[in-house]
Amino acid sequence: MEKLVQLTMSGIANGAIFALVALGFVLIYKSSDVINFAQGELLLIGAYLTYMTVEQIGIWWPAGVVVAVLLAAVVGVLIETLVLRPLIGEPTISVIMVTIGLSSLLRAIVGAIWGVTPRPAPQFLPRDTVTIFGASVGVDKVWAIFLALLLFALLTLFFRFSREGIAMRAVADDQQAALSMGISVKRVWAVAWAIAAVTAAVGGILLMSIFGGVSGSIARVGLLVFPVVILGGLDSIPGAIIGGLIIGLLQSYAGGYLPPELGMGEVVPFIILLLILLVRPYGLFGQRIIERV
Amino acid sequence: MQSGTFHTTYAADMALRPYWPQRLRIALVLVAVLVFPWFADRYWLNLANTIAIAAIGAIGLNILVGYTGQISIGQGGFMAVGAFSAGLMAARLGMPMWLTVPIASLFTAFVGAFFGLPSLRLKGLYLAIATLAAQEIITWVLTHGKLLGIGESLSIPRETSNLFGIPMTAIGNPDFAFYWVTVGCLIVTVIFVSNLFRSRAGRAFVAIRDQDIAAQVIGVDLFRYKLLAFATSSFFAGLAGALTAHYRGIISWERFTIDTSILYLAMIIIGGLGSVSGSIYGAAFITLLPALLSNLARLLSGVVPQINSYLPYMQQGAFGLAIILFLIFEPEGIVKMWRNVKDYFRLWPFSY
Numbered sequence: 001m002e003k004l005v006q007l008t009m010s011g012i013a014n015g016a017i018f019a020l021v022a023l024g025f026v027l028i029y030k031s032s033d034v035i036n037f038a039q040g041e042l043l044l045i046g047a048y049l050t051y052m053t054v055e056q057i058g059i060w061w062p063a064g065v066v067v068a069v070l071l072a073a074v075v076g077v078l079i080e081t082l083v084l085r086p087l088i089g090e091p092t093i094s095v096i097m098v099t100i101g102l103s104s105l106l107r108a109i110v111g112a113i114w115g116v117t118p119r120p121a122p123q124f125l126p127r128d129t130v131t132i133f134g135a136s137v138g139v140d141k142v143w144a145i146f147l148a149l150l151l152f153a154l155l156t157l158f159f160r161f162s163r164e165g166i167a168m169r170a171v172a173d174d175q176q177a178a179l180s181m182g183i184s185v186k187r188v189w190a191v192a193w194a195i196a197a198v199t200a201a202v203g204g205i206l207l208m209s210i211f212g213g214v215s216g217s218i219a220r221v222g223l224l225v226f227p228v229v230i231l232g233g234l235d236s237i238p239g240a241i242i243g244g245l246i247i248g249l250l251q252s253y254a255g256g257y258l259p260p261e262l263g264m265g266e267v268v269p270f271i272i273l274l275l276i277l278l279v280r281p282y283g284l285f286g287q288r289i290i291e292r293v
Numbered sequence: 294m295q296s297g298t299f300h301t302t303y304a305a306d307m308a309l310r311p312y313w314p315q316r317l318r319i320a321l322v323l324v325a326v327l328v329f330p331w332f333a334d335r336y337w338l339n340l341a342n343t344i345a346i347a348a349i350g351a352i353g354l355n356i357l358v359g360y361t362g363q364i365s366i367g368q369g370g371f372m373a374v375g376a377f378s379a380g381l382m383a384a385r386l387g388m389p390m391w392l393t394v395p396i397a398s399l400f401t402a403f404v405g406a407f408f409g410l411p412s413l414r415l416k417g418l419y420l421a422i423a424t425l426a427a428q429e430i431i432t433w434v435l436t437h438g439k440l441l442g443i444g445e446s447l448s449i450p451r452e453t454s455n456l457f458g459i460p461m462t463a464i465g466n467p468d469f470a471f472y473w474v475t476v477g478c479l480i481v482t483v484i485f486v487s488n489l490f491r492s493r494a495g496r497a498f499v500a501i502r503d504q505d506i507a508a509q510v511i512g513v514d515l516f517r518y519k520l521l522a523f524a525t526s527s528f529f530a531g532l533a534g535a536l537t538a539h540y541r542g543i544i545s546w547e548r549f550t551i552d553t554s555i556l557y558l559a560m561i562i563i564g565g566l567g568s569v570s571g572s573i574y575g576a577a578f579i580t581l582l583p584a585l586l587s588n589l590a591r592l593l594s595g596v597v598p599q600i601n602s603y604l605p606y607m608q609q610g611a612f613g614l615a616i617i618l619f620l621i622f623e624p625e626g627i628v629k630m631w632r633n634v635k636d637y638f639r640l641w642p643f644s645y
Contacts, residue, residue: 083617
């Protein structure tokens with residue numbers, strides 16, 4: 001029971017972070033049909049920017065986090081305008097490859113500035129443990145879940161009530177119609193990348209805090225975004241959240257209950273990915289518009 | 294200079310290289326390839342071998358991605374299958390290279406066809422993600438290789454690297470001896486693949502790429518030809534992997550991660566999708582780029598002493614930047630740039 005609760009909590013915490021990262025991915029895909037292989041690097045950038053503002057420059061940490069997140073948003077917009085915009089209308093493989101090239105470039109930039117050795121991270125989340133159902137669980141995990149939920153709530157409000165949010169929904173629904181109603185699709189794409197960078201940055205900061213350090217391995221989470229979004233449905237925001245939680249839990253259980261030397265935690269998400277693709281490629285909540293062969 | 298197509302016979306029309314400038318260029322390249330190893334030192338021979346092996350892998354991937362239009366991010370995994378099956382046959386059974394390499398390539402073709410099964414239901418980016426999963430699963434099998442009896446790495450006994458009983462050492466130093474093997478395999482691959490796309494199967498691949506539904510309507514069996522494309526492509530991936538195993542003498546899974554898959558995708562994108570010569574240019578470009586940068590760093594290290602610690606990032610960054618710049622400014626790759634140069638001279642001085 002104790003192990004179950006612990007595994008569940010860390011699964012949900014990881015899942016919430018996956019969901020955050022997947023959310024950005026889905027937003028970009030919905031608004032511009034771009035598959036972003038550089039999502040993991042956006043996490044990396046968010047984490048290292050926070051490291052820079054809080055640890056290296058020494059800004060009071062809540063302010064430092066805000067500055068870092070804003071900087072991450074700027075990076076997102078820059079990527080969209082400089083790299084993705086010239087490729088509008090190019091075939092899928094070109095768009096996939098350009099984001100892959102981007103991920104390599106971003107990793108190189110981060111490596112050149114901060115090196116590859118893991119560095120101790122600034123501690124934001126409290127390190128103590130609480131007892132839930134007789135199992136001791138790190139408070140940082142609870143905080144991670146709470147913060148992710150908060151961000152989801154904010155984003156929901158944004159999509160529901162703000163002008164930009166409604167424009168984004170319109171573009172995702174029908175780009176032609178949105179264009180003819182005077183919505184700037186380019187602006188929507190830029191906002192989508194900004195939000196994706198922000199959610200990824202928050203995910204990166206939470207991961208950094210849970211790991212207790214920043215290193216290049218944070219970008220590895222970027223690959224896990226694929227099982228999550230395929231499970232949830234590529235174009236579904238609730239799907240990203242639920243898919244993230246399911247993948248997080250399964251990974252946690254597989255890593256905790258199966259023999260550790262198998263390292264099942266790493267491969268289970270990808271086995272699920274293959275199964276989902278074969279059985280139900282549009283995922284749990286995605287629209288069934290996949291072209292079948 | 295030839296300024297148009299003036300064929301008078303069917304044979305001339307069907308020829309692979311009908312014009313004398315093309316034949317002259319091929320003859321010159323062949324002479325250069327034959328003369329090169331006698332003058333090059335081991336550093337350059339090593340680079341040439343790496344390029345030849347990479348070119349085989351890139352041509353293989355191009356069959357799948359460039360000609361058949363099935364995006365694959367699993368090339369590294371398929372090369373690993375070829376490398377490790379050849380390595381295991383050599384290390385455990387003591388089989389010689391001229392047996393392990395073809396068997397490993399055939400085995401990889403089967404594995405590739407198996408992982409190509411999702412392509413019957415998926416296309417475009419969904420297939421890409423499925424091959425990504427294949428890559429991760431193959432990597433996982435290798436890292437938990439106790440099941441297969443592999444440790445962290447696998448060393449291949451040198452004496453298995455012989456050609457029909459003649460040990461490689463009889464020919465010269467390993468880099469020199471392997472040059473003939475790798476370049477020989479590359480030439481066979483180039484001839485085979487260039488002719489493949491003049492055959493029924495190759496035409497079917499191209500039809501599937503251009504419009505799969507239309508291809509099916511005119512009678513192309515999608516099921517059969519897609520699997521065939523995966524199998525042919527993986528055969529060459531396996532060949533490249535098996536050659537890597539014998540050439541390096543020691544292999545570990547780290548050589549065949551998703552980064553390798555990306556490297557090969559970059560080669561064919563930069564070289565030119567759907568082009569055999571483009572795959573070779575791309576392989577050469579991607580292999581020479583880091584070597585060039587490290588030579589540059591060595592030259593500059595007197596002026597800027599810290600440059601060596603930044604070298605890995607420079608190489609990685611240059612790789613990413615090369616992909617991005619090519620996609621934005623020359624999406625058809627080096628092959629198109631080369632064609633522009635040829636056209637310029639052919640049409641000069643009336644360029645329009």
